[in-house]
Amino acid sequence: MEINTELLLGDCKEELKKFPENSVDLIFTSPPYADQRKKTYGGIHPDKYVEWFLPTTEQLFRVLKPTGTFILNIKEKVINGERSTYVMELILAMKKQGWFWTEEFIWHKKNCYPGKWPNRFRDAWERLLQFNKDKKFNMYQEEVMVPMGNWTKTRLIKLSETDKERDESKVGSGFGKNISNWLNRDMAYPTNVLHLSTECNNKNHSAAFPEGLPEWFIKLFTREGDTVLDPFMGSGTTIFVASRMKRNSIGIEIVPEYYEMVQSQIEPVELYLFESKAKYGKT
Amino acid sequence: MEINTELLLGDCKEELKKFPENSVDLIFTSPPYADQRKKTYGGIHPDKYVEWFLPTTEQLFRVLKPTGTFILNIKEKVINGERSTYVMELILAMKKQGWFWTEEFIWHKKNCYPGKWPNRFRDAWERLLQFNKDKKFNMYQEEVMVPMGNWTKTRLIKLSETDKERDESKVGSGFGKNISNWLNRDMAYPTNVLHLSTECNNKNHSAAFPEGLPEWFIKLFTREGDTVLDPFMGSGTTIFVASRMKRNSIGIEIVPEYYEMVQSQIEPVELYLFESKAKYGKT
DNA sequence: GTTCCGCATGAATCGATAG
DNA sequence: ACTATCGATTCATGCGGAA
Numbered sequence A, B: 001m002e003i004n005t006e007l008l009l010g011d012c013k014e015e016l017k018k019f020p021e022n023s024v025d026l027i028f029t030s031p032p033y034a035d036q037r038k039k040t041y042g043g044i045h046p047d048k049y050v051e052w053f054l055p056t057t058e059q060l061f062r063v064l065k066p067t068g069t070f071i072l073n074i075k076e077k078v079i080n081g082e083r084s085t086y087v088m089e090l091i092l093a094m095k096k097q098g099w100f101w102t103e104e105f106i107w108h109k110k111n112c113y114p115g116k117w118p119n120r121f122r123d124a125w126e127r128l129l130q131f132n133k134d135k136k137f138n139m140y141q142e143e144v145m146v147p148m149g150n151w152t153k154t155r156l157i158k159l160s161e162t163d164k165e166r167d168e169s170k171v172g173s174g175f176g177k178n179i180s181n182w183l184n185r186d187m188a189y190p191t192n193v194l195h196l197s198t199e200c201n202n203k204n205h206s207a208a209f210p211e212g213l214p215e216w217f218i219k220l221f222t223r224e225g226d227t228v229l230d231p232f233m234g235s236g237t238t239i240f241v242a243s244r245m246k247r248n249s250i251g252i253e254i255v256p257e258y259y260e261m262v263q264s265q266i267e268p269v270e271l272y273l274f275e276s277k278a279k280y281g282k283t
Numbered sequence C: 001g002t003t004c005c006g007c008a009t010g011a012a013t014c015g016a017t018a019g
Numbered sequence D: 001a002c003t004a005t006c007g008a009t010t011c012a013t014g015c016g017g018a019a
Helices: A012-018 A044-065 A086-097 A150-170 A173-183 A211-222 A237-244 A256-263 B012-019 B046-063 B086-097 B150-169 B173-182 B212-221 B239-243 B255-265
Strands: A001-011 A024-029 A064-074 A100-109 A126-132 A194-196 A229-232 A248-253 A270-271 B001-009 B024-029 B064-073 B102-109 B124-134 B193-196 B227-230 B247-254 B269-271
Touching: A001 A237, A001 A256, A012 A024, A024 A211, A044 A064, A044 A086, A064 A100, A064 A211, A086 A100, A086 A126, A100 B102, A100 B255, A126 B150, A150 B212, A173 B001, A173 B227, A194 A211, A211 A229, A211 A237, A229 A237, A237 A248, A237 B212, A248 A256, B001 B239, B012 B046, B024 B212, B046 B064, B046 B086, B064 B102, B086 B102, B086 B150, B193 B212, B212 B227, B227 B239, B239 B247, B247 B255
Parallel strands: A001 A248, A024 A064, A024 A229, A100 A194, A229 A248, B001 B247, B024 B064, B024 B227, B102 B193, B227 B247
Antiparallel strands: A001 A270, A064 A126, A100 A126, B001 B269, B064 B124, B102 B124
């Protein structure tokens, strides 16, 4: 199997026009937040943020397959003591573009930035907005199953009786059996809350999110040989993870320094022979 | 000290007009979600939700003190495979009413209800939206401090012997004071992510949220003798907790069965004599 | 080679100061 | 008045050096 990694230098809303429509399985990205990273990206004013982002999401909509998924990592900042609304306005605007707002995952940052203020606590979570072109999309849930704790086990045992009664009367035969199947397994499906720490290592590249974040969504929404796109590549976390997981990937970055740094660290084409099981490194 | 609990039967947006303005310190409520609880509340169509809710928030704005806080527990439901937008539209509309959208807390439901769907995972979180009338409001952060993480944990093992000495020297020399300063550093301020399990009590009424939820916000935003309001009282969780914590409380409920049930279980007036330390039961 | 400790480092936010 | 910059606050994490 041949896995390609394609890196582009430039403004993603322009570069994306070169790509064919319906060609990407997963878009995972974390755009520069409003007024953040001014030194590298110039900073986008909160009032102009939606207007700035919409041309890009329009291109993303075009290149995404109907079965594909767009995961957007974002969080509104505090301005004058209150939360900005540009994320909510962005969601509403993207729906008008045709996007389905399927779900909102929560990334719980266990090691959030410290600080103390009279009127608020530390911000320990970010949004992971899931958008789709269609109600039907690819989702490989069994790939992200997690070990079940004893605590959950006992809980399910207690609930199983009530579950069987209620759901069998509703649906028929299916649901109650699922529950009993779970008891025999030691794996359970996760929820829409993800617990991950940010990586604050001394390396040159300071990634905005830990590798575990794109890894989880790449597992969930793609298979080996599929294509992953990150239009705001930054330090390249998404691209490195996708490559390691045997997914084709496309990374676009407007800052030359970042682009060159990623380019120097990645192999554009890799061959995988007689390997069916992937080894993703750390999980 | 005399603590009053006032219960009203009726539509809260009407009942609230009887109350003077600027008289409530904390509003904590979980309104009927759109199209949920149809049997008891009739159900509100998602498209009409904002329109339905705004007259109530207008009254809430009126009765809340300038230093007070409004905590709204809400979550959008899934309709035709995608998340509704009525919560976001509500926030935008409330801002036009004059509310400050100060913060969004996340309630991470550690034991959310089991289930399996082909296109989504179990929903394990809800929003706790904080609104204020002013940038300045009362917040008693030290009341909700939590034990610190592992750095101190390992240290506490070594300190255990010294800990004993502290108790002995409490009465006597000033040696204990140094230690207590150390121990103060074992507590840290929490974040805006709350981890609470849903309660599975055997009572007839199924509370929408666990007692720990209103308890945390009552600790954080009020003091003994302050006034807490829940305009959608339901099974009365907020009222019971407020009463136990020696706060005056006002509960409004439109369903007679709920109203009577709460009324039969609460003392309208309670006297507390010569007690300076509160015992809230479980923390 | 382990374990332990010290230290720098974050998509932060507020309030004061300066242009 | 309104924006830009700076210092103070604070904690989980992972690295490197030490015991």
